[in-house]
Amino acid sequence: MLSIGVDIEDISRFENKNLRFLKRIFTENEISYCLNTNKPQQHLCARFCAKEAVIKALSSIGENKPRFLDIEVLKKENGAPYLNILIDEYKKYNILLSISHENNKAVAFVIIE
Numbered sequence: 235m236l237s238i239g240v241d242i243e244d245i246s247r248f249e250n251k252n253l254r255f256l257k258r259i260f261t262e263n264e265i266s267y268c269l270n271t272n273k274p275q276q277h278l279c280a281r282f283c284a285k286e287a288v289i290k291a292l293s294s295i296g297e298n299k300p301r302f303l304d305i306e307v308l309k310k311e312n313g314a315p316y317l318n319i320l321i322d323e324y325k326k327y328n329i330l331l332s333i334s335h336e337n338n339k340a341v342a343f344v345i346i347e
C-alpha cells in the first residue's frame with residue numbers, strides 16, 4: 235500500500251517563537267539543528283510541514299494520528315532529511331520525506347510505503 239501527504243505553511247508563523255512554544259512541537263534534535271541556522275524560522279516551518287504531511291499520509295490509510303513530538307526530522311550527512319518515528323505503532327512503514335523552503339513558504343511531501 236502507498237499513501238501520500240503534503241503540507242505548505244507560511245514561514246512567518248515560526249518567527250521569534252520562544253523555547254516553550256517550540257518544545258511543544260519540535261524535538262531537542264530539531265530545535266538544536268534549526269536554531270543553529272541563519273534562518274531558523276524556515277527550517278522550523280519545513281519540519282512542521284513534514285509532521286503535518288506525515289499525519290495526513292497516515293490518516294489517509296486509516297491510521298491514528300501521531301502527535302507532533304512522535305515525528306522527528308533528522309538529516310543525513312549529505313543534507314537530505316529523513317524521518318525518525320518515535321513510537322512503534324508506525325515502524326512497519328517506510329516513510330519517505332522531501333522538504334523545501336524559501337523566504338515566505340515551506341513545503342513538505344511524504345510518501346508512505
Ligand SMILES: CC(C)(COP(=O)(O)OP(=O)(O)OC[C@H]1O[C@@H](n2cnc3c(N)ncnc32)[C@H](O)[C@@H]1OP(=O)(O)O)[C@@H](O)C(=O)NCCC(=O)NCCS
Pocket residue numbers: 276277280309312313314315333334335336
Ligand atoms: C540538494 C539541493 C537540490 C537542495 O536545493 P536547495 O534549493 O538548497 O533546497 P531547498 O532550499 O528547496 O530545501 C532545503 C532542504 O532541502 C533538503 N536537502 C538538502 N540537501 C539535500 C539532499 N542532498 N538531498 C535531498 N534533500 C536535501 C533539506 O531538508 C533542506 O532543508 P533543511 O536544511 O531545513 O533540512 C541542492 O543543494 C543541490 O545540490 N542542487 C544541485 C546543484 C547542482 O548540482 N547544479 C548543477 C550545476 S548548475
